[in-house]
Amino acid sequence: MADIKYRKGKTPHKREYRLIFRNIDREGWDPSLATYEADGGYQMAKKGLAMQPGEITDEVKASGLRGRGGAGFPTGVKWTFIPPHNTKPVYLICNCDESEPGTFKDRYIVHQDPHQLIEGMILSSYAVGAHVAYIYIREEFPEGARILETAIAEAREKSYLGKGIFGSDFDLEIYVHRGAGAYICGEETGLIESLEGKRPYPRIKPPYFPAALGLYMSPTIVNNVESLCHVKHILEMGGEAYARLGTPRNTGTRILCVSGDIKKPGYFEVEVGKVTLGELIYDICGGLKEGRKLKAVIPGGSSAKVLRADERFIINQGDEKVEIGVEDIPMDFDTLMACGSMAGSGGVIIMDDSRSMSWVLNNINHFYAHESCGQCTPCREGTLWMQKITDRITNGSASPEDVETLKSVADNIEGKTICAFGEAASWPVQSFIAKFHDELVADTDEANADSVVTPEGMLATADLK
Amino acid sequence: MDVKKELLEKIDEAITHYPESKRSATLPLLHLFQEEHGYINDETVEWIADKLGLEPINVLELVTFYPGFRQSAPGKFHIRVCRTLSCAMAGSEELMEALCEKAGIDRSGVSHHHPIAVGKDGKFSIEFAECLASCGTGPVCLVNDDFYEEITPMNAGKLLKKYN
Numbered sequence: 059m060a061d062i063k064y065r066k067g068k069t070p071h072k073r074e075y076r077l078i079f080r081n082i083d084r085e086g087w088d089p090s091l092a093t094y095e096a097d098g099g100y101q102m103a104k105k106g107l108a109m110q111p112g113e114i115t116d117e118v119k120a121s122g123l124r125g126r127g128g129a130g131f132p133t134g135v136k137w138t139f140i141p142p143h144n145t146k147p148v149y150l151i152c153n154c155d156e157s158e159p160g161t162f163k164d165r166y167i168v169h170q171d172p173h174q175l176i177e178g179m180i181l182s183s184y185a186v187g188a189h190v191a192y193i194y195i196r197e198e199f200p201e202g203a204r205i206l207e208t209a210i211a212e213a214r215e216k217s218y219l220g221k222g223i224f225g226s227d228f229d230l231e232i233y234v235h236r237g238a239g240a241y242i243c244g245e246e247t248g249l250i251e252s253l254e255g256k257r258p259y260p261r262i263k264p265p266y267f268p269a270a271l272g273l274y275m276s277p278t279i280v281n282n283v284e285s286l287c288h289v290k291h292i293l294e295m296g297g298e299a300y301a302r303l304g305t306p307r308n309t310g311t312r313i314l315c316v317s318g319d320i321k322k323p324g325y326f327e328v329e330v331g332k333v334t335l336g337e338l339i340y341d342i343c344g345g346l347k348e349g350r351k352l353k354a355v356i357p358g359g360s361s362a363k364v365l366r367a368d369e370r371f372i373i374n375q376g377d378e379k380v381e382i383g384v385e386d387i388p389m390d391f392d393t394l395m396a397c398g399s400m401a402g403s404g405g406v407i408i409m410d411d412s413r414s415m416s417w418v419l420n421n422i423n424h425f426y427a428h429e430s431c432g433q434c435t436p437c438r439e440g441t442l443w444m445q446k447i448t449d450r451i452t453n454g455s456a457s458p459e460d461v462e463t464l465k466s467v468a469d470n471i472e473g474k475t476i477c478a479f480g481e482a483a484s485w486p487v488q489s490f491i492a493k494f495h496d497e498l499v500a501d502t503d504e505a506n507a508d509s510v511v512t513p514e515g516m517l518a519t520a521d522l523k
Numbered sequence: 524m525d526v527k528k529e530l531l532e533k534i535d536e537a538i539t540h541y542p543e544s545k546r547s548a549t550l551p552l553l554h555l556f557q558e559e560h561g562y563i564n565d566e567t568v569e570w571i572a573d574k575l576g577l578e579p580i581n582v583l584e585l586v587t588f589y590p591g592f593r594q595s596a597p598g599k600f601h602i603r604v605c606r607t608l609s610c611a612m613a614g615s616e617e618l619m620e621a622l623c624e625k626a627g628i629d630r631s632g633v634s635h636h637h638p639i640a641v642g643k644d645g646k647f648s649i650e651f652a653e654c655l656a657s658c659g660t661g662p663v664c665l666v667n668d669d670f671y672e673e674i675t676p677m678n679a680g681k682l683l684k685k686y687n
């Protein structure tokens with residue numbers, strides 16, 4: 059990588075390990091096929107198509123790659139969920155909805171290195187036996203959609219897509235499908251419904267696990283943009299060698315997106331678990347703004363439970379139990395889960411001591427109230443109640459009791475809905491109340507006790523804004 | 524309804540992307556029409572339904588669900604300002620105010636069902652959008668298809684001047 063120069067001010071931090079983002083902000087780089095090929099592009103696709111599909115899946119399994127879209131599910135294992143005696147067509151879908159607040163990584167791959175994604179998709183499609191693949195891209199990436207269309211046309215022109223690609227007998231078409239501004243289309247079954255031309259109402263699992271009953275009720279593999287790009291690098295390095303990057307069970311690299319109250323926000327590709335939250339904040343991102351102290355961190359997109367700066371956690375380190383603080387948390391899947399939150403989509407949002415937690419939570423609640431698809435009553439009604447309660451807390455018309463009502467609404471959404479949006483919406487509320495209870499209560503006033511709104515009252519006044 | 528030859532070609536091409544089900548082409552067709560007309564009206568809904576062998580309600584229910592589709596004309600330049608957390612922390616509320624002031628747009632009538640406010644002269648329209656996936660460079664906004672990062676309220680006027 060020594061020969062790669064990056065654009066002024068865009069040189070990767072020395073703690074970074076650039077695999078997926080190798081070409082992002084690279085001097086002289088453009089999204090054309092010629093540039094990609096001159097740099098050795100499509101060699102792995104050629105090599106992969108000479109292998110057996112199962113061998114590719116085995117490499118991906120050996121790599122330990124876990125999905126970068128949110129849930130962190132092992133990619134190779136997901137691929138093997140396609141029913142063994144399936145006779146229906148298989149589909150691959152690239153999830154480029156990138157709409158989890160705090161997440162901004164797939165956008166750069168699509169805008170600057172589209173052929174890396176296409177190469178990853180060729181290999182993945184071949185491995186799972188898909189001849190038609192879709193890239194579901196959020197509507198708010200109009201330029202990205204055009205770049206992908208151009209890249210696909212270029213690849214087709216060279217017979218890297220279409221019939222008998224690279225002279226093999228494998229056919230593959232990739233199509234770009236644009237969403238229309240709804241967060242729920244990032245949820246894989248909502249995405250599938252959307253791609254079928256319907257409202258994106260998520261399907262219930264079981265039975266509708268996409269690998270068995272996905273697009274048009276056929277086996278469908280949905281993977282995130284970043285996950286699919288990793289497949290190329292796994293083949294290039296070999297699954298085992300890839301697995302030596304990162305930490306055990308949390309292998310490879312991943313892109314962390316840092317935003318909020320921080321000196322140098324941005325995207326950083328690091329080995330999973332090799333950088334702690336403290337190192338990310340202070341070494342890589344230059345620390346907090348002048349005179350400010352860390353107050354809270356949302357470590358994996360706005361759905362992830364918030365961490366309070368002074369929290370302590372007991373985690374397993376080998377056979378030992380050790381106590382660590384927020385800044386000591388290695389940014390991996392398992393530790394963040396052990397700390398009661400999640401690595402999610404890699405979106406890290408930093409809040410300093412100038413922030414009102416009522417205000418932050420209210421902003422988050424507005425997002426979920428706006429984005430609920432409306433299928434399940436607890437989610438549809440509950441997200442709006444939660445928003446209305448934090449509206450009151452922030453405008454000074456709430457009573458202390460409202461905070462308890464807020465918690466009970468969240469508790470009655472979690473686990474009672476069709477899709478994980480229910481959790482995504484209730485976890486912020488539950489964690490902000492658990493960790494900043496007194497601050498939320500301090501923003502309320504006993505004097506408002508008479509006007510306290512009960513769930514019954516809420517129902518009576520519930521309107522759609 | 525008259526559909527231009529060029530648009531019709533694009534429509535027919537888009538339908539080929541979905542060999543298994545024409546219904547899947549609903550969203551792409553809605554996009555093509557919205558790009559052409561700025562919004563989706565009843566006639567368009569019926570035309571698409573007819574083209575894809577659907578009931579008009581199958582198309583209309585998408586128009587009403589997805590925030591990306593509009594049922595009335597926006598301004599010539601439609602602005603979407605990110606409202607979500609990181610951008611809000613970076614000042615997107617203030618940016619919205621500055622843009623409205625400079626573009627002469629009154630947002631007081633905005634509601635869940637009518638999120639878009641259009642300026643009197645019809646040049647600009649504006650709405651809040653949820654996280655546009657560029658949270659590290661907030662506040663961000665889209666003007667039609669053009670994306671802008673780190674737009675401070677002070678730059679609002681400069682941004683609008685690019686559009687005529």
Ligand SMILES: Cc1cc2nc3c(=O)[nH]c(=O)nc-3n(C[C@H](O)[C@H](O)[C@H](O)COP(=O)(O)O)c2cc1C
Nearest residue numbers: 125126127153155156157244245246281282285478
């Ligand atoms: C409400 C909700 C929103 C989601 N949004 C996204 C998204 O924008 N992008 C994404 O890749 N995955 C998103 N996911 C996760 C997908 O459902 C799915 O797990 C993922 O695309 C699988 O890819 P992976 O295994 O490569 O991570 C979302 C999940 C939920 C519940």
Ligand code: SF4
Nearest residue numbers: 431433434437475477
């Ligand atoms: S949990 Fe919410 S978003 Fe998910 S299906 Fe139910 S109503 Fe829709």
Ligand code: FES
Nearest residue numbers: 605610655657658
């Ligand atoms: S919060 Fe504005 S782009 Fe994500």
